[in-house]
Amino acid sequence: MELFESLKQKISGQNKTIVFPEGEDVRIIGAASRLAADGLVKPILLGDQDKIKQVAAEHQIDISTLSISNPLTVPEDEKQKLLDALVARRKGKNTPEQAAEMLKDPNYWGTMLVFLDEADGMVSGAIHPTGDTVRPALQIIKTKPGVKRISGAFIMQKGDQRYVFADCAINIELDAEGMAEVAVESAHTAKVFDIDPKVALLSFSTKGSAKGEMVTKVADATKLAQEAAPDLPIDGELQFDAAFVSEVGELKAPGSKVAGHANVFVFPELQSGNIGYKIAQRFGGFEAIGPILQGLNKPVSDLSRGANEEDVYKVAIITAAQALGID
Numbered sequence: 350m351e352l353f354e355s356l357k358q359k360i361s362g363q364n365k366t367i368v369f370p371e372g373e374d375v376r377i378i379g380a381a382s383r384l385a386a387d388g389l390v391k392p393i394l395l396g397d398q399d400k401i402k403q404v405a406a407e408h409q410i411d412i413s414t415l416s417i418s419n420p421l422t423v424p425e426d427e428k429q430k431l432l433d434a435l436v437a438r439r440k441g442k443n444t445p446e447q448a449a450e451m452l453k454d455p456n457y458w459g460t461m462l463v464f465l466d467e468a469d470g471m472v473s474g475a476i477h478p479t480g481d482t483v484r485p486a487l488q489i490i491k492t493k494p495g496v497k498r499i500s501g502a503f504i505m506q507k508g509d510q511r512y513v514f515a516d517c518a519i520n521i522e523l524d525a526e527g528m529a530e531v532a533v534e535s536a537h538t539a540k541v542f543d544i545d546p547k548v549a550l551l552s553f554s555t556k557g558s559a560k561g562e563m564v565t566k567v568a569d570a571t572k573l574a575q576e577a578a579p580d581l582p583i584d585g586e587l588q589f590d591a592a593f594v595s596e597v598g599e600l601k602a603p604g605s606k607v608a609g610h611a612n613v614f615v616f617p618e619l620q621s622g623n624i625g626y627k628i629a630q631r632f633g634g635f636e637a638i639g640p641i642l643q644g645l646n647k648p649v650s651d652l653s654r655g656a657n658e659e660d661v662y663k664v665a666i667i668t669a670a671q672a673l674g675i676d
């Protein structure tokens with residue numbers, strides 16, 4: 350079954366509540382309206398009710414079934430509840446005055462709704478850059494037990510081709526341990542999306558064809574990932590052609606179980622990861638679904654600011670599915 354059809358079946362009628370902090374944006378309003386009409390999600394739009402109504406009217410979007418909440422005008426006791434919970438969660442890292450400032454940002458407000466179980470998940474980032482979207486989740490929701498760092502994966506899809514690219518969104522520079530953790534987490538993400546993972550840790554070198562600190566890091570990360578997940582096919586360091594093209598894999602990395610057949614690609618740092626997924630998307634014609642945040646304790650999803658309504662719709666479906674515990 351097509352990926353989204355199966356996810357839709359899983360979340361249909363489950364009434365997972367997803368909060369959208371950028372509730373005044375037309376892409377968000379359009380996607381939320383469709384999600385509600387399709388019975389997939391109960392959306393909460395944050396923002397000014399009149400502005401949302403105006404945008405919806407201009408674009409003939411039905412918002413009659415959507416919840417709208419304006420953090421700036423909610424009753425004082427509701428504000429105080431979120432403020433007290435945020436101060437307690439930050440355990441002295443932020444003063445009450447700082448926490449009050451933070452809550453003026455809809456991403457902090459939305460994240461607190463998820464933290465307090467008033468929403469099952471959050472989707473944001475159509476307007477805000479990734480850092481501003483995910484920082485509240487890093488600080489408040491934090492990582493799942495056993496995971497040290499959150500990372501961002503994309504499902505890259507074209508026809509029946511489906512791959513995972515990571516980290517394309519979060520960690521600017523990973524050490525070997527970090528890259529190894531991303532490799533193992535990305536294999537779990539692959540399984541959620543019906544991909545049988547074969548994980549390549551990417552470099553500009555294949556099996557020692559070049560030397561240097563950057564290459565050593567990827568080779569060390571490969572060993573750590575293999576030790577952490579001995580049952581998974583994981584290999585590195587591999588150049589992209591060696592990882593992906595079977596003849597090149599046989600030539601450059603003979604005997605590798607992954608070379609030439611990789612479907613999970615782990616990038617050595619964020620420049621290559623973010624550039625790499627956008628090249629596959631814009632030159633290669635792949636649909637880029639994500640970034641899907643790996644390792645968070647509750648689902649919060651970032652969007653690319655280049656996202657369209659359909660991207661928002663799909664990311665919300667994934668977020669609701671994560672809330673149901675598919676990963």
Ligand SMILES: CC(C)(COP(=O)(O)OP(=O)(O)OC[C@H]1O[C@@H](n2cnc3c(N)ncnc32)[C@H](O)[C@@H]1OP(=O)(O)O)[C@@H](O)C(=O)NCCC(=O)NCCS
Nearest residue numbers: 479480484487488492497498499500517518519520521623
């Ligand atoms: C994600 C990012 C915003 C974090 O940066 P930052 O806020 O300066 O990070 P800090 O080191 O100050 O950490 C802030 C908090 O997040 C936590 N954190 C940071 N990175 C984390 C990670 N990968 N996993 C888990 N927690 C993390 C820190 O522990 C800290 O928590 P604390 O406040 O409770 O102590 C930053 O790494 C970034 O900008 N990444 C690139 C995002 C981007 O532009 N991507 C390209 C487009 S998708």
Ligand SMILES: CC(=O)OP(=O)(O)O
Nearest residue numbers: 479518652653654655
């Ligand atoms: C994921 C990503 O690159 O996001 P943006 O395009 O918003 O920077």
